[in-house]
């Protein structure tokens with residue numbers, strides 16, 4: 001099948017590469033000429049394990065092409081997939097500017113029957129708007145479909161080629177047949193539903209996962225007070241098949257380009273029909289506060305943070321990605337600077353992206369985890385990269401001037417840290433207070 005994907009971000013690029021991997025002829029289009037140039041030269045604009053190799057193999061096989069020429073790419077296609085960004089407006093609502101612009105360009109390039117589907121996460125009713133816009137620009141036949149995406153950054157290829165399910169929202173048998181056929185080789189459950197339900201499934205899924213995270217974070221906060229261990233609690237809860245073990249990892253809360261944006265968008269979608277989504281509002285509020293638990297623990301351990309040097313391990317919103325959008329590290333760094341501390345930061349892949357958002361002279365940029373830890377009063381783990389989990393903590397402790405280890409992701413076991421002289425503060429688990437003195441600020 002000839003497929004054109006509009007937008008080569010995390011979703012468009014991964015989808016395009018994976019459809020090519022399945023044997024289709026794919027055009028990936030982006031208006032960002034630099035991105036396209038990089039892709040054509042065999043480079044990859046994002047860090048996503050396995051994506052670079054798969055992209056090159058498919059380009060060499062002649063199945064995958066990159067272009068800025070949307071109209072040429074659309075003219076050739078049977079299926080056009082919109083995967084442009086839908087960022088938040090200040091109100092929290094999804095900004096559909098990029099979707100509208102892409103649809104206008106597609107409309108102008110239509111030259112025969114095509115299925116146009118929206119993979120971007122869009123509010124309920126957006127596909128109707130796409131249909132309207134397209135009909136204004138093109139009089140011939142076409143069908144539209146909602147094809148929400150559920151991939152996670154860091155495991156995007158696996159999630160795309162082995163998804164839990166494919167959701168297809170359409171009112172056209174022809175589109176339904178084409179899209180089911182496209183996804184059949186993935187050997188997964190395919191739910192064909194109406195367009196509005198498909199649009200809602202995406203928001204409801206993200207909102208539910210975010211709810212699980214905020215729920216377990218509140219349980220963790222209570223565990224700290226009643227001296228229970230949230231990892232044991234989550235394990236015990238997860239054994240109930242009705243609950244399941246996933247997304248019960250307590251920590252410093254969710255970040256990324258999806259949960260924060262999609263939860264606030266759903267609150268707005270509800271608000272627009274005069275429904276007050278109280279539960280989701282609390283989920284968002286709990287998440288906002290949770291990242292500052294790192295700061296409270298630093299205060300608890302060190303008192304004032306003025307003049308302190310605080311090492312931060314991990315800037316990406318999760319491991320295996322360079323994405324720092326809505327990463328908890330952003331607000332933690334801001335607060336530390338506000339409080340007069342010096343953050344010493346290190347991330348294996350997200351340093352450049354973080355620097356683009358926070359190029360503050362008060363930040364010390366380090367080239368290794370050990371360099372960040374060196375001479376710091378406290379060390380905070382914010383992203384559970386494997387290299388942090390496997391590091392020699394005795395060596396880390398020896399390099400630090402202080403003894404405080406805040407584990408914002410429960411990445412270490414008590415066994416790993418005990419006996420090293422750390423004051424160890426995990427999330428929702430008993431902290432380990434080995435005898436230590438609070439160092440003087442120099």
Ligand SMILES: NC(=O)c1ccc[n+]([C@@H]2O[C@H](COP(=O)([O-])OP(=O)(O)OC[C@H]3O[C@@H](n4cnc5c(N)ncnc54)[C@H](O)[C@@H]3O)[C@@H](O)[C@H]2O)c1
Nearest residue numbers: 007008009010011030031032084085086098102120121149
């Ligand atoms: N990032 C994820 O993990 C993820 C997962 C599932 C769903 N989504 C949803 O998918 C959508 C895309 O997300 P993303 O993270 O890939 O976005 P992104 O910002 O990484 O990429 C969007 C790309 O679209 C390009 N673009 C915008 N307008 C264009 C146009 N008119 N023509 C050609 N290219 C254009 C931009 O230049 C950019 O490269 C969003 O709605 C998001 O909510 C994202």
Ligand SMILES: O=c1ccn([C@@H]2O[C@H](COP(=O)(O)OP(=O)(O)O[C@H]3O[C@H](CO)[C@@H](O)[C@H](O)[C@H]3O)[C@@H](O)[C@H]2O)c(=O)[nH]1
Nearest residue numbers: 149150151152153247248249251253254255256258317318
């Ligand atoms: O038990 C958990 C699981 C995740 N997180 C945090 O939640 C955020 C999101 O993690 P994850 O869902 O793994 O990554 P995303 O790439 O943001 O993927 C989510 O958002 C995408 C965009 O909509 C969806 O496609 C995916 O299905 C959905 O999982 C990260 O900050 C994680 O640290 C936790 O704190 N505890």
